[in-house]
Amino acid sequence: MPTKRDDPRQILVLQGGGALGAYQAGVYQGLCRTALEPDWVCGISIGAINAALIAGNPPERRIERLQAFWDRATSGGPILPAYGDAPGRGLFNEMSAAWTAAAGVPGFFQPRMISPFFYPPGAPEALSFYDTAPLRKTLTELVDFDLINSRKVRLSVGAVNIRTGRLRFFDNKHETIGPEHIMASGALPPGLPPVVIDGESYWDGGLVSNTPLDYVLDHDQIDDLVIFQVDLFRAAGPVPRSLMEAAEREKEIRFASRTRHNTRGVMQLHKAKVAVRDLIAKLSDDLLDDPEVEVLKAFARENSVTIVQLAYDAPDYESGTKDYEFSRATMLDHWAAGLNDATRAGEDRHRLLCAKPLGGAVLGADNAEQTTDLLT
Helix, strand or coil: CCCCCCCCEEEEEECCCHHHHHHHHHHHHHHHCCCCCCCEEEEECHHHHHHHHHHCCCHHHHHHHHHHHHHHHCCCCCCCCCCCCHHHHHHHHHHHHHHHHHHCECCCEEECCCCHHHCCCCCHHHHCCEECHHHHHHHHHHCCHHHHCCCCCEEEEEEEECCCCCEEEEECCCCCCCHHHHHHHCCCCCCCCCEEECCEEEEEHHHCCCCCHHHHHHCCCCCCEEEEEEECCCCCCCCCCCHHHHHHHHHHHHHHHHHHHHHHHHHHHHHHHHHHHHHHHCCCHHHCCCHHHHHHHHHHCCCCEEEEEEECCCCCCCCCCHHHCCCHHHHHHHHHHHHHHHHHHHCCHHHHHHCCCCCCEEEEECCHHHHHHHHC
């Protein structure tokens, strides 16, 4: 049986969300200020790209490489003032998103010169509106895949097998990771093309689950874990008043609901393990060696799991286009929000790393109201 580490394993779990991924970069920078160095980074979609930039660079270069990616991705927008008032800023963001749809994102994806409707069925170009060749070039420039495959930091990225519809995680603990695995995790249809790996075609992992928390918990049930889960969509929000607000709420609910479900399931499972352990402790000595009790003992073997949830809180002027609005001004806002939230969370880092809660899991968050809601 594998031995348990003396110190908690620090894990960074990164959700998908396109342009909102700059928030994750800010969170990472903020956590670094409290000496966080993750042992494991697990991501979906844009979270997979950020995860590769972190795991694929030495600690002293990670912020620099994250900045290089996000500077490149936001270098192609129109040169327009980002008005500070909500109506003006909202208009700016909508224009920026429209520009992205028309021109693509530098270093990420570019529109096809010929519409996919003009290609015959089965042609690779017939399956998407954009080409992700720029992303492959960016990843080879900014990510050291030899370092990733040296396994100094564990990296896991999720993608969906198109043929089976199943979510698969590519993990450097078990296989060699290359640019194609990161691209597969972020291949959101019909905008971006599928990526073929070992004869199978893959799409964005967010189609099945936008948050890879389950994978982490299923694959380490021995070590104590401190998981920093960075979410880009909130489940709670106001009732929409317009068609644009309705589109935004629908997207938030669709991508955030799985996160809420997974986190609540984690809490319930660990409470069940504690109950089983307490029950076993009450058994008479002659029952303790019963084979069925041994099975229950194995199930109830408990590691401490501390989940620190950091979730982006979008301002009112951001709409349903916020995940593909790649302006420099908005990227800087997202990054600053992540940095601020992580700095506040990091102030309590010592307690989090030493926590071994009775129930096996505790959820920390950037606001108490959300914590209470998720624990209910």
